[in-house]
Amino acid sequence: MGEFDLIQRYFTRPTPRAVLGVGDDCALLQPAPGMQLAISSDMLVEGRHFLSTVDPAALGHKALAVNLSDLAACGAQPRAFTLALALPRADAAWLAPFSQGLLALADLHGCELVGGDTTQGPLNICITVFGEVPPGQALLRSGAQVGDDLYVSGTLGDARLALEVFRGTQSLPEAAFVQARARLERPTPRVALGLALRGVATAAADVSDGLLGDLGHILRASHVAAVVDTSVAMQLIATCAHPSYANGLFDAEKQLAYVLAGGDDYELVFTAPPMARAAVQAASAAAHTPVTRIGQIEAPRTTAAVRLVDADGAPVQRQFAGFDHFA
Numbered sequence: 663m664g665e666f667d668l669i670q671r672y673f674t675r676p677t678p679r680a681v682l683g684v685g686d687d688c689a690l691l692q693p694a695p696g697m698q699l700a701i702s703s704d705m706l707v708e709g710r711h712f713l714s715t716v717d718p719a720a721l722g723h724k725a726l727a728v729n730l731s732d733l734a735a736c737g738a739q740p741r742a743f744t745l746a747l748a749l750p751r752a753d754a755a756w757l758a759p760f761s762q763g764l765l766a767l768a769d770l771h772g773c774e775l776v777g778g779d780t781t782q783g784p785l786n787i788c789i790t791v792f793g794e795v796p797p798g799q800a801l802l803r804s805g806a807q808v809g810d811d812l813y814v815s816g817t818l819g820d821a822r823l824a825l826e827v828f829r830g831t832q833s834l835p836e837a838a839f840v841q842a843r844a845r846l847e848r849p850t851p852r853v854a855l856g857l858a859l860r861g862v863a864t865a866a867a868d869v870s871d872g873l874l875g876d877l878g879h880i881l882r883a884s885h886v887a888a889v890v891d892t893s894v895a896m897q898l899i900a901t902c903a904h905p906s907y908a909n910g911l912f913d914a915e916k917q918l919a920y921v922l923a924g925g926d927d928y929e930l931v932f933t934a935p936p937m938a939r940a941a942v943q944a945a946s947a948a949a950h951t952p953v954t955r956i957g958q959i960e961a962p963r964t965t966a967a968v969r970l971v972d973a974d975g976a977p978v979q980r981q982f983a984g985f986d987h988f989a
């Protein structure tokens with residue numbers, strides 16, 4: 663199978679919305695009149711972001727999911743994406759499930775594959791997504807205000823727990839592992855929630871490198887600080903609600919660390935004023951995505967931007983680092 667057969671067979675699909683898809687030197691997109699384009703790229707590198715043994719269908723899903731998560735964080739409607747792929751070999755047994763996993767998620771979001779590049783090399787997947795947002799309505803990291811509520815969507819920490827099982831530092835009963843592993847390998851980009859939060863949230867980011875790290879980006883961009891209630895946050899790891907967890911499988915310290923700094927969650931962290939609580943609940947309901955209020959935005963200070971407290975408001979002393987590839 664040559665390069666062009668490969669592109670034709672696995673990555674060429676009808677693109678009813680794009681003006682021109684795969685096959686020419688450029689794709690052509692026609693944004694809806696008056697809309698702004700939201701654009702984001704994310705690269706997945708073997709050994710860095712995934713293990714060589716990962717199911718190719720899950721990898722295809724995740725490669726697009728992490729990109730859609732960025733559009734979600736901006737409140738943008740996904741429209742199209744490009745795929746730049748380095749492959750060790752043209753292996754149909756890998757390409758078929760990879761493209762199925764990728765394109766199934768693309769179809770779910772009406773996001774068309776319009777082009778890309780294919781080359782031989784160590785496995786590397788780079789996707790660029792294009793979304794649309796009305797001018798002035800994109801959710802930014804810079805809009806958080808002192809007094810805003812702080813929220814996070816869905817669940818946190820389960821992907822990291824699954825990763826630690828793969829690394830051999832944790833063990834889980836099979837049923838709980840299956841659930842946690844799905845969060846690691848098939849994250850759900852919160853696109854509908856991001857759209858529903860337009861005009862409601864004052865700031866938003868997606869949680870890819872751990873809650874505290876990504877919250878830190880909002881706080882820096884908005885020149886504010888925050889308090890986080892760890893007693894609420896630590897319940898956000900779904901594996902703890904699994905029946906097999908009842909007798910306690912890992913310690914509370916690790917549970918909190920995975921929730922606050924686990925990474926690979928692809929949830930949204932966002933802020934909204936207290937007067938918008940009903941609107942946040944309505945957005946959550948419309949998007950069929952649970953959200954939890956975990957804290958509040960505070961005035962900037964010279965000490966740590968995030969203050970961790972327990973249920974009684976007493977300080978919780980912990981150090982967590984967000985993920986940094988070069989740290």
Ligand code: ADP
Pocket residue numbers: 669673674683684685686687688689744745746747775776777778779780
């Ligand atoms: P060029 O030589 O202009 O870079 P290519 O020969 O690399 O073009 O690609 C031919 C066509 O196939 C282009 O339309 C390109 O966008 C598309 N394409 C290449 N690789 C992929 C891929 N992995 N997924 C989707 N489209 C691809």
Ligand code: MG
Pocket residue numbers: 778779780
């Ligand atoms: Mg090319």
